[in-house]
Amino acid sequence: MLVVTWxxxxxxxxxxxxxxxxxxxxTTAGEFVLMARCSHRGGPLHLASFSPGTTxxxxxxxxxxTSVTKALRAGIPAVRxxxxxxxxxxxxxxxxxxxEYRPLSPDLVC
Amino acid sequence: MTSGRPPTHAPYPYPLxxxxxxxAVAQYGANPVYQDSAEWFNEDNPYRRQMRPQDxxxxxxxxxxxxxEILGNSALAAQRLLTSIYxxxxxxLPPTGFAEKREDFSAFYNASNRTLGEMIRPALERHAYGxxxxxxxxxxxxxxxxxxxxxxxxxENPPNGDSPSIRAVENSRDPERAARMYLLQFAADFLSEASxxxxxxxxxYGNPQSEWFKIxxxxxxxxxxxxxxxxxxxxxxxxxxxxxxxxHYWQFYLSSSLMMNNYFHFLAKNHxxxxxxxxxxxxxxxxxxEDCRSQSKMMRKVFGDSADVTxxxxxxxIDTHHSRMAIDKLIWPVxxxxxxxxxxxxxxxxxxxQAINVIADRDLVDQIRWMDGEPAGKDLHGPVRAAxxxxxxxxxxxxxxxxxxxxxxxxxHDEDVLCHVVSGTMKVVCGLDSHHILEAGQxxxxxxxxxHGASIESEECVYEINSVGDYRKCLS
Numbered sequence: 001m002l003v004v005t006w007x008x009x010x011x012x013x014x015x016x017x018x019x020x021x022x023x024x025x026x027t028t029a030g031e032f033v034l035m036a037r038c039s040h041r042g043g044p045l046h047l048a049s050f051s052p053g054t055t056x057x058x059x060x061x062x063x064x065x066t067s068v069t070k071a072l073r074a075g076i077p078a079v080r081x082x083x084x085x086x087x088x089x090x091x092x093x094x095x096x097x098x099x100e101y102r103p104l105s106p107d108l109v110c
Numbered sequence: 111m112t113s114g115r116p117p118t119h120a121p122y123p124y125p126l127x128x129x130x131x132x133x134a135v136a137q138y139g140a141n142p143v144y145q146d147s148a149e150w151f152n153e154d155n156p157y158r159r160q161m162r163p164q165d166x167x168x169x170x171x172x173x174x175x176x177x178x179e180i181l182g183n184s185a186l187a188a189q190r191l192l193t194s195i196y197x198x199x200x201x202x203l204p205p206t207g208f209a210e211k212r213e214d215f216s217a218f219y220n221a222s223n224r225t226l227g228e229m230i231r232p233a234l235e236r237h238a239y240g241x242x243x244x245x246x247x248x249x250x251x252x253x254x255x256x257x258x259x260x261x262x263x264x265x266e267n268p269p270n271g272d273s274p275s276i277r278a279v280e281n282s283r284d285p286e287r288a289a290r291m292y293l294l295q296f297a298a299d300f301l302s303e304a305s306x307x308x309x310x311x312x313x314x315y316g317n318p319q320s321e322w323f324k325i326x327x328x329x330x331x332x333x334x335x336x337x338x339x340x341x342x343x344x345x346x347x348x349x350x351x352x353x354x355x356x357x358h359y360w361q362f363y364l365s366s367s368l369m370m371n372n373y374f375h376f377l378a379k380n381h382x383x384x385x386x387x388x389x390x391x392x393x394x395x396x397x398x399x400e401d402c403r404s405q406s407k408m409m410r411k412v413f414g415d416s417a418d419v420t421x422x423x424x425x426x427x428i429d430t431h432h433s434r435m436a437i438d439k440l441i442w443p444v445x446x447x448x449x450x451x452x453x454x455x456x457x458x459x460x461x462x463x464q465a466i467n468v469i470a471d472r473d474l475v476d477q478i479r480w481m482d483g484e485p486a487g488k489d490l491h492g493p494v495r496a497a498x499x500x501x502x503x504x505x506x507x508x509x510x511x512x513x514x515x516x517x518x519x520x521x522x523h524d525e526d527v528l529c530h531v532v533s534g535t536m537k538v539v540c541g542l543d544s545h546h547i548l549e550a551g552q553x554x555x556x557x558x559x560x561x562h563g564a565s566i567e568s569e570e571c572v573y574e575i576n577s578v579g580d581y582r583k584c585l586s
Contacts, residue, residue, distance in 0.1 A: 001256055003263035031247045077250035077260075081461045086263075088256035 004097045005086045009109070014046070014102040017089055021046070021100065024078070024085045025068075025108040029055045032068060033076040033087050036102055040064040046102040057107075128172040131233050135171060138191065138226040139163035143217045146519045147361070150539070150563070155211050156202035156356035157218035159194050160519045162187065171233050174240030181365050181473055181559040182524045188238040189368035193298060194218075195227035195234070196375035200305050202356055235376050238369065246461045252453035254445065260457065261437070273401065275474040276408045283482045284544075289412045290352055291481065291542045294359040295367040295474060299374075300343040300421070301356050304329035306374035310387060316447060321439035325395075325432050342421035349418035350409075361520040362542050364477055364561055366470035373466055377459065385452045388441050389459025395432040397467070402426045473559075480560045481544035487554035488546060490581060494528045494555055497584035498576055505576040512566045512573075520563040526581040527556050529564075534571030539563045548573075555581045 006015050008024045014036065015022050021036040023046050034057075036046035043061030051058050055072070056065035078087035089095070126134060138144075144161035152158045169184045179185060198219060204211055217223065275292060282288035304326055311323050331337030344354035353359070377387040406422035445452060480487075497503045505528065520539070529538065530553035538554065539545045540562050546554055547567070555578075556562055578584055 001259035003259050030249070032249050072249070074251040075249060077252040077256040079249070079260075079457050079461050080247045081465055082245060086260065087250070088252075088259050090256070093259070 002089045002091050002093050002095045002097065003086060004089065005084055006099050008080060008083045008085050011101050012099045013104070014100045015087075016098045016100055017091060017095060021102060022076070022087070022089075023102055023104060023108070024080060024087075025071075025104075026110050027068070027108060028110050029068065030072045031080060032071040033078050033085070034068070034071060034108070038062075038064055038066060044102070046108065047105045049105055049107045126172075126229070126233060128170060131172050131230060132167060132170070134226060134230050135169075135191070135234075136163070136167045138223070138230055139166040141217055141223055143214050144194070146517070148515065148517055150361060150517070151353070151358050152355075152360055154204045154206060154355040154358070155214060156204060157211065157214040159190065159357060159360055161190055161194075162519055162521055165521065171230070171237045173237065174243075175237055177241045177245060179524070180238075180241055180369070180469060181522070183522050184524075185238055185369070186365040186522055186561075188234045189365050189372055190363075191227075192231065192234050192238065192372045192375070193368050195231050196306075196372060196379060197302070198224050198227055199309075199379075200302060204355070231379075235380075239373070239376055242462050242465065245465050246458055248454040248458050248461075252457065253450055254453075257445075257450075257453045257457070268396065268400065273404060273471055275471045275478070276404050278475040278478040279408060280411060282478050285412045286350075287541075287543050288478045288481065289408065290350060291362070291478065291544075292474065293347060293350065294352060294362055294542060295364060295470075296343070297347065297354075297359060298357070298363055298368060299371040301340050301354070303339040303343065306378040307391070309375075309378035310381070310384060316443075318440050318443050318447070321435060321443070324439075325435060328428055328432065339421065339424070342424060345418045346409075346421045349416060350413050359542065361563065362561070364470075364473050365522070365559075366466070366473035370466055370470050373463065383455075383459075385444070385448075385455035386459030386462065388436070388444060389456035389461075390463040391459075392433070392436040392441060392456075393460045393463045395429050395436050398425050398429045399433065402429070476557075476559075477541060477561060480557065480562075481541040483546075487556065488548075488552065490555040490585075491528065491530070491553040494576075494578060494581055494584040495530060495553065498528065498578070503578055503584050505578045507577075508575045510573055510575065512571050514566050514569050516566045516571075518564040520561050522559050522561055523556060523577075525558045525577055525579050528574075528576040528578055528581070529553050529556055530574045530576065532572040532574060534566065534568035534573075536571050536573055537565045537567050539565070557581070 004015050007013050013023055023034050023036045025032055025034040034045060038045050038059040038061065040059060040062055043059040045057055045059060045066060047060050048057035051065055055069050056067050058065050076087050076089060078085055139161045140163060143157045144159055144163060146162060147160050165187060169187055171188060175185055279285055279288040279292050307326055311326055329339050335341055347354045377383040377390060402422040402425040406419040409417040409419045441456060498505045531548045531550055533550045536548045537545050538548060548554060
């Protein structure tokens with residue numbers, strides 16, 4: 001398994017594995033590692049807002065709703081200490097991780 | 111999702127209202143053994159612990175301190191209180207003169223003190239450690255495999271013992287003084303070493319309990335007093351001219367030093383934190399190997415061959431075993447016994463202790479700089495006072511008149527203050543063997559969160575405390 005440490009905020013707030021971006025979300029529903037690409041057409045989930053009163057993130061491209069319930073209950077194992085997060089990805093430890101930046105919607109930085 | 115972010119601070123049963131809590135804390139602090147002292151040090155009396163009871167009624171222990179206030183006066187008061195509450199479970203006897211201290215012994219161990227302590231303890235713990243609920247957060251589904259990978263990644267980049275506070279000691283203007291201040295910070299912990307661990311040795315939880323006990327046996331020197339770790343630390347202190355009686359230097363403990371020691375009591379006293387305790391134990395047994403190697407080197411460098419470094423060298427050796435025992439004999443078997451659901455708590459304790467380590471290191475670095483005269487407190491008196499006099503800065507002022515010998519027991523301000531002596535002579539103590547003498551017309555900036563005390567060196571002293579907020583604003 002691959003262990004990656006990155007920042008929750010600012011430059012370097014996104015880890016990209018095999019082309020998939022992941023950010024750390026701090027939401028009113030809880031904290032979790034978010035795969036920041038919509039499974040529909042690859043829209044930017046890091047810019048998504050919650051549908052009011054739900055735990056579903058609405059993709060800004062096609063308004064496709066993605067539930068974060070699984071990410072909260074059984075998502076990627078991670079621990080945040082201050083503004084640094086360490087997560088364990090279920091990919092070979094030899095996988096190359098790249099650290100990038102993604103702007104985050106206000107709903108993901110509560 | 112209609113409500114706000116869920117509360118992260120664990121509730122506790124039977125909470126006291128803010129007023130009832132304040133009253134109970136004040137009642138606890140009224141115990142004769144917690145009163146201010148006319149001396150800087152406690153003389154071979156483990157029951158005397160200065161709490162500055164005059165402050166307690168003004169502090170709000172009912173709230174969770176944010177990380178920015180974790181080194182403030184409320185935190186210091188809470189950590190002093192918690193130290194005494196936890197240690198009422200431990201046995202302390204002075205080596206000599208017990209008959210004269212019998213009254214203090216009774217005052218410390220009597221049922222009223224213990225019961226009052228237990229009443230206020232949950233609120234104090236929430237006050238002092240609630241920030242960790244925000245500082246460290248564990249999420250996702252942890253499995254044995256992901257936990258193993260996490261630990262392996264940690265092992266690939268283990269702590270290298272390059273501690274900022276050790277560097278601060280070595281680079282201090284007075285390394286011996288700084289090293290003594292450094293060493294006494296650990297006295298609350300090391301002179302009662304492994305006492306928190308004993309709290310989790312009782313009960314019945316299978317084979318891990320016996321493995322837990324083996325580590326305790328090492329800490330307690332297998333019943334041979336001269337090899338008990340606390341005894342080794344006494345030798346270390348004495349070899350560099352420090353006293354080894356329990357809490358002799360009570361007034362010189364930094365808030366973060368008590369926070370570190372109390373954290374283990376907090377985990378172990380509340381058995382629901384057992385799995386966090388496992389994580390913290392594993393981190394400390396692992397990190398201590400290199401920490402102790404660095405501490406031993408620092409001692410030799412500062413004090414030469416006269417320093418007794420057996421305590422540190424012993425830990426370089428034995429913690430190699432304890433680290434392995436903690437993971438192989440305790441943590442993995444406990445996960446096997448209790449399931450993967452306990453892993454997040456183990457990770458949490460492992461990370462929380464690192465967070466506290468960072469705070470304690472920074473605190474000690476800042477205190478050593480303050481003892482060395484940085485920021486240049488006395489030199490700042492002129493420009494800061496000029497800013498106040500010109501009205502550039504609004505600084506509420508308190509005027510105080512005190513007689514010769516009056517000793518202000520150590521505390522911290524929550525913001526920068528300018529201390530200005532109107533008449534008389536004052537001695538401002540910044541740490542062990544570190545002080546400034548202020549005569550009439552002189553003064554100094556006392557930075558926020560820096561431990562200090564004062565004594566009056568003239569028949570009378572009139573001085574003013576100006577709360578300036580951030581002194582740097584007075585310079586612009």
